Amino acid sequence: MSLLHTPFRVSNNLHFRDSRTYYNLLCWLTGSLIKLVYFCTYDDSCRDDDELRSQNESLGSKSDNSRPVLRGKLHFAKFETSKINDCLEFIHSMKLHLGGGGAYKFADLFKEKLSVSLDKEDEMECLVTGANFLLKAVHQEAFTYLDGQKEFAQIDPNDLYPYLLVNIGSGVSMIKVDGDGKFERVSGTSLGGGTFWGLGRLLTKCKNFDELLELSHQGNNRVIDMLVGDIYGGTDYAKIGLSATTIASSFGKAISDNKELVDYKPEDISRSLLRMISNNIGQISYLNALRFGLKRIFFAGFFIRGHAYTMDTISVAVNFWSKGEAEAMFLRHEGFLGALGAFMSYEKQCLDGLTVNKIPQRFPISVSSAGNKIYCSMNGKSNGNESIECTVYGT
Amino acid sequence: MSLLHTPFRVSNNLHFRDSRTYYNLLCWLTGSLIKLVYFCTYDDSCRDDDELRSQNESLGSKSDNSRPVLRGKLHFAKFETSKINDCLEFIHSMKLHLGGGGAYKFADLFKEKLSVSLDKEDEMECLVTGANFLLKAVHQEAFTYLDGQKEFAQIDPNDLYPYLLVNIGSGVSMIKVDGDGKFERVSGTSLGGGTFWGLGRLLTKCKNFDELLELSHQGNNRVIDMLVGDIYGGTDYAKIGLSATTIASSFGKAISDNKELVDYKPEDISRSLLRMISNNIGQISYLNALRFGLKRIFFAGFFIRGHAYTMDTISVAVNFWSKGEAEAMFLRHEGFLGALGAFMSYEKQCLDGLTVNKIPQRFPISVSSAGNKIYCSMNGKSNGNESIECTVYGT
Numbered sequence: 131m132s133l134l135h136t137p138f139r140v141s142n143n144l145h146f147r148d149s150r151t152y153y154n155l156l157c158w159l160t161g162s163l164i165k166l167v168y169f170c171t172y173d174d175s176c177r178d179d180d181e182l183r184s185q186n187e188s189l190g191s192k193s194d195n196s197r198p199v200l201r202g203k204l205h206f207a208k209f210e211t212s213k214i215n216d217c218l219e220f221i222h223s224m225k226l227h228l229g230g231g232g233a234y235k236f237a238d239l240f241k242e243k244l245s246v247s248l249d250k251e252d253e254m255e256c257l258v259t260g261a262n263f264l265l266k267a268v269h270q271e272a273f274t275y276l277d278g279q280k281e282f283a284q285i286d287p288n289d290l291y292p293y294l295l296v297n298i299g300s301g302v303s304m305i306k307v308d309g310d311g312k313f314e315r316v317s318g319t320s321l322g323g324g325t326f327w328g329l330g331r332l333l334t335k336c337k338n339f340d341e342l343l344e345l346s347h348q349g350n351n352r353v354i355d356m357l358v359g360d361i362y363g364g365t366d367y368a369k370i371g372l373s374a375t376t377i378a379s380s381f382g383k384a385i386s387d388n389k390e391l392v393d394y395k396p397e398d399i400s401r402s403l404l405r406m407i408s409n410n411i412g413q414i415s416y417l418n419a420l421r422f423g424l425k426r427i428f429f430a431g432f433f434i435r436g437h438a439y440t441m442d443t444i445s446v447a448v449n450f451w452s453k454g455e456a457e458a459m460f461l462r463h464e465g466f467l468g469a470l471g472a473f474m475s476y477e478k479q480c481l482d483g484l485t486v487n488k489i490p491q492r493f494p495i496s497v498s499s500a501g502n503k504i505y506c507s508m509n510g511k512s513n514g515n516e517s518i519e520c521t522v523y524g525t
Numbered sequence: 526m527s528l529l530h531t532p533f534r535v536s537n538n539l540h541f542r543d544s545r546t547y548y549n550l551l552c553w554l555t556g557s558l559i560k561l562v563y564f565c566t567y568d569d570s571c572r573d574d575d576e577l578r579s580q581n582e583s584l585g586s587k588s589d590n591s592r593p594v595l596r597g598k599l600h601f602a603k604f605e606t607s608k609i610n611d612c613l614e615f616i617h618s619m620k621l622h623l624g625g626g627g628a629y630k631f632a633d634l635f636k637e638k639l640s641v642s643l644d645k646e647d648e649m650e651c652l653v654t655g656a657n658f659l660l661k662a663v664h665q666e667a668f669t670y671l672d673g674q675k676e677f678a679q680i681d682p683n684d685l686y687p688y689l690l691v692n693i694g695s696g697v698s699m700i701k702v703d704g705d706g707k708f709e710r711v712s713g714t715s716l717g718g719g720t721f722w723g724l725g726r727l728l729t730k731c732k733n734f735d736e737l738l739e740l741s742h743q744g745n746n747r748v749i750d751m752l753v754g755d756i757y758g759g760t761d762y763a764k765i766g767l768s769a770t771t772i773a774s775s776f777g778k779a780i781s782d783n784k785e786l787v788d789y790k791p792e793d794i795s796r797s798l799l800r801m802i803s804n805n806i807g808q809i810s811y812l813n814a815l816r817f818g819l820k821r822i823f824f825a826g827f828f829i830r831g832h833a834y835t836m837d838t839i840s841v842a843v844n845f846w847s848k849g850e851a852e853a854m855f856l857r858h859e860g861f862l863g864a865l866g867a868f869m870s871y872e873k874q875c876l877d878g879l880t881v882n883k884i885p886q887r888f889p890i891s892v893s894s895a896g897n898k899i900y901c902s903m904n905g906k907s908n909g910n911e912s913i914e915c916t917v918y919g920t
Contacts, residue, residue, distance in 0.1 A: 212782050252764065300751055300774035317846075321716075321805060324751055324777030332728060332779050332786045339780075356695055356719055369647065379695035382719030384727050385734075387607050391727045410716060410805065417812040451712075 164217050166207040166469065208432070208465065210339075253468060254305060258313045260471030261295050261428065264463055272428065272459045275441040276449070283459055294424045296415045297467060298431035300324030304418050317418045319411060323433030326407050333403070334396035342400050343437050349401030354394060356382025380406040405443055412447025416456055429458055432465035559612050561602040561864065603827070603860065605734075648863060649700060653708045655866030656690050656823065659858055667823065667854050670836040671844070678854055689819045691810045692862060693826035695719030699813050712813045714806060718828030721802050728798070729791035737795050738832050744796030749789060751777025775801040800838055807842025811851055824853055827860035 209217035264271045266287040273282045295305040295313075301324060304317040327339045336342040352375075358367050359374030360383070372378075381402060384394070411429075419427050427448065434440050441460055448458040463470065604612035659666045661682040668677045690700040690708075696719060699712040722734045731737040747770075753762050754769030755778070767773075776797060779789070806824075814822050822843065829835050836855055843853040858865065 253762075254764075300777045300780075301772075317808075319805065319808065320750070320772040320775040320777075321801065322774050322777075324774030324780060325801070328749070328774070328776030328779030329724070332776070332789070335785070337782070354723070355715070367648075369649075377696075377715040379717050379719030379723070380715040381723030381727070382695045382715075382717075384723030385695075385719060387732070390730070394727070406716065406720070410714065413712075413714065414809065414812070417809070417816065421812065421815060 164209045164211055164214065166209075166217070166221070254303065254313065254315050255311070256468045256471030257295065257297050257303070257430075258305060258307050258311070258471065259474050260467035260469070261307065261430065261461070262290075262310055263470060263474055264461055264467070265290055265428070268463070271462050273462070274445065274457055274459055275438070276445050276457075278438065278442070292422070292424055293426040293428060294415065294419045294422070295467075296411065296427060296429045296431075298322050298411060298429065298433035300327075302411055302414075302431075304415060306418075306422050306424065316422060317414065319414050321407050321410050323407075323431065326403055326433065330400055330403055333391065333399045336396065336400075340435075343404070343435075343440070345397045346400040346404045346439060347397075349395065349397035349399070351377070351398065351402040351405050353398040354383050354402040355380055355405070377405065377409070380409075404440060408440055408443035409447045412444045412458065413451045415458075416448050416451045419456060420452075425456075427456060427458055428461055430461045430464040430467050434460060434464050436462075436464070559604045559606055559609065561604075561612070561616070649698065649708065649710050650706070651863045651866030652692050652698070652825075653690065653700060653702050653706070653866065654869050655862035655864070656702065656825065656856070657685075657705055658865060658869055659856055659862070660685055660823070663858070666857050668857070669840065669852055669854055670833070671840050671852075673833065673837070687817070687819055688821040688823060689810065689814045689817070690862075691806065691822060691824045691826075693717050693806060693824065693828035695722075697806055697809075697826075699810060701813075701817050701819060711817060712809065714809050716802050716805050718826065721798055721828065725795055725798055728786065728794045731791065731795075735830075738799070738830075738835070740792045741795040741799045741834060742792075744790065744792035744794070746772070746793065746797040746800050748793040749778050749797040750775055750800070772800065772804070799835060803835055803838035804842045807839045807853065808846045810853075811843050811846045814851060815847075820851075822851060822853055823856060825856045825859040825862050829855060829859050831857075831859070 207220070209220070265285055270282045272285050273280050275281075291312075292306060292308045294316075295303075295307050297303045297305070300322055302319045302322040303315055304319075305313050306316045307313045323339070327342065330336055330339075330342040334342065334345070336345065355377045356379040357374060358372045358376045358378050361378055415427050415429070419425075429441075429444055434444070441458070445458045448456050461467070602615065604615070660680055665677045667680050668675050670676075686707075687701060687703045689711075690698075690702050692698045692700070694717060696717040697714045698710055699714075700708050701711045702708045718734070722737065725731055725734075725737040729737065729740070731740065750772045751774040752769060753767045753771045753773050756773055810822050810824070814820075824836075824839055829839070836853070840853045843851050856862070
């Protein structure tokens with residue numbers, strides 16, 4: 131019942147600024163965020179030194195098929211939609227618009243300020259393309275998170291499908307993925323990141339999503355949530371397997387006549403909200419995975435954004451509802467699936483096909499049958515989740 | 526992940542005040558409400574005239590087994606837990622405490638004011654007993670509700686099981702019922718009536734659950750919810766079957782920097798909240814019915830309380846998520862399942878079994894193998910949902 135991404139890209143994408151520097155930009159507009167994915171070779175704005183330039187040039191000559199090669203990074207950036215002008219300024223200052231860009235209701239703004247026009251992409255298709263790309267091509271992309279422990283999952287690209295992709299944007303989409311381009315949006319929920327942020331803003335006056343998330347760390351949901359123990363005199367309802375600390379009713383204590391909104395701490399409200407929404411998403415995801423016999427559930431989208439407590443709550447929820455039979459998995463580049471997918475699909479159209487390799491393993495995994503190639507490897511240490519190192523075989 | 530009822534009853538239940546007047550009371554404490562179920566023959570507080578008294582007496586002589594019979598009504602009443610004193614006063618004034626009573630954290634209060642002690646009952650068992658009783662014994666108990674149309678369902682008592690019982694109190698319990706006393710709580714959600722009321726109180730300053738529900742009638746959820754059309758430029762996302770008016774993100778528009786809580790109308794907030802919670806309950810209920818192959822879903826509990834818009838939203842949600850394959854059903858005495866079940870189970874212990882008959886059909890449906898009998902028929906016109914006419918065969 132919800133989805134939040136509207137991928138658009140410019141028509142006149144792909145631009146070689148000069149013989150050495152290659153740009154491409156894709157913007158992804160969500161209900162609340164604009165995400166940018168752009169590729170650039172090492173140049174002024176990335177790393178501009180002779181060494182790298184010569185490295186690029188020398189790498190070019192190493193191409194299997196002797197075509198020019200470009201080496202650079204896929205970069206990720208995000209802006210709140212309300213900060214569209216900051217975003218446009220960023221694109222302009224980076225000269226990224228010479229490569230491309232996209233967004234929906236800001237089409238006129240993009241046209242006016244950057245002189246680019248926008249094309250529409252299919253959201254679900256982009257999400258799936260992005261997820262498939264990341265899960266197949268990027269080393270240590272998927273991981274589990276329980277009790278503060280992050281553990282990378284070994285994903286065999288030949289045994290990836292089917293899986294459930296849960297993309298948590300402002301709303302939540304649940305997509306059964308059966309292969310490249312083979313997918314179905316089977317469910318979703320309108321209780322997503324926009325609900326957390328929207329209700330959180332109204333209840334706490336926080337001005338920023340990250341600030342609200344941060345607050346939840348220090349909060350105690352028991353102040354506002356009605357627990358099983360609150361009803362059963364501090365004891366479990368053991369007969370049906372509910373512990374005293376299980377939330378019986380989210381915000382159930384707020385019905386008290388004695389307290390008004392100002393009497394509650396923002397951090398407690400934030401924590402109750404986060405648990406309510408994470409629990410709910412975990413539950414509905416598990417029920418859908420069960421329904422379609424899917425063993426793996428990958429959670430992605432900007433709601434998670436590497437936030438430990440969110441991942442922990444979702445993991446606990448999946449574990450609780452599945453009675454330990456399922457576990458939640460997360461993606462390092464969770465917030466950029468759609469943008470990346472739109473980027474990939476554009477590349478596909480322009481370059482007539484991509485090949486993505488896991489460089490660390492040194493064996494190629496074909497994601498399309500022919501054409502040019504992008505080789506990717508993680509550059510985790512230096513860039514965190516903000517970029518992926520890539521090698522592009524141009525035409 | 527939630528349940529909210531703690532049934533308790535007094536030990537010294539069942540009291541004959543005089544030869545003609547029979548009282549019995551059961552209190553049911555929820556997270557937020559106290560519900561009373563009490564039976565009384567026609568007397569001062571119900572209908573006390575010579576005609577009825579003689580009717581009772583003459584009915585007594587009509588008993589199959591020539592034991593004394595009592596004719597009267599099962600009455601239903603509710604109080605907010607914060608109004609416990611009003612409740613105690615009501616019980617006292619009605620002299621109901623001479624029959625019995627129950628509640629949990631107010632045990633001391635009951636002891637002090639009414640000199641009654643409390644016994645604990647199992648919540649789920651009471652809910653199921655109450656639902657089975659109503660569905661089997663009461664004519665026109667179950668109905669569907671769509672587009673403002675209430676339609677009574679014909680329930681064949683021999684083809685009732687299995688079904689999913691969704692009890693929406695402060696939290697929500699989902700119980701698979703396979704027969705008398707045969708049930709399993711298979712799921713639930715912490716987003717229930719307490720969430721609606723709790724969040725509603727914080728966001729609107731409404732002082733009363735019913736007032737908040739009433740407000741929702743006049744509200745427009747599109748002011749606060751982010752719709753598919755808001756993202757897709759007013760159009761549907763037809764490819765995946767989502768219309769422009771589908772809620773993409775509940776409260777998703779509240780992320781706007783331009784508006785604060787005071788800028789939103791309480792009625793719009795109430796409507797968004799109600800839709801969020803009703804949709805969610807409908808979705809999770811359907812997924813659980815599907816999981817266990819249950820064709821019928823009965824929604825009950827005080828959250829619904831005959832509120833047309835709530836029932837409509839739940840019906841629409843079940844219809845939406847099941848793609849028209851399932852439909853929501855409701856119970857006329859939705860808010861008193863637990864209290865009634867506890868009452869029935871107490872009667873069972875005291876009277877060593879009950880037999881419940883649908884009087885309109887004039888054929889008995891045995892719900893226990895032996896012992897005394899209560900005959901029930903609806904007295905819809907004069908009492909609405911507040912009472913059920915009963916005939917009791919005493920020991």
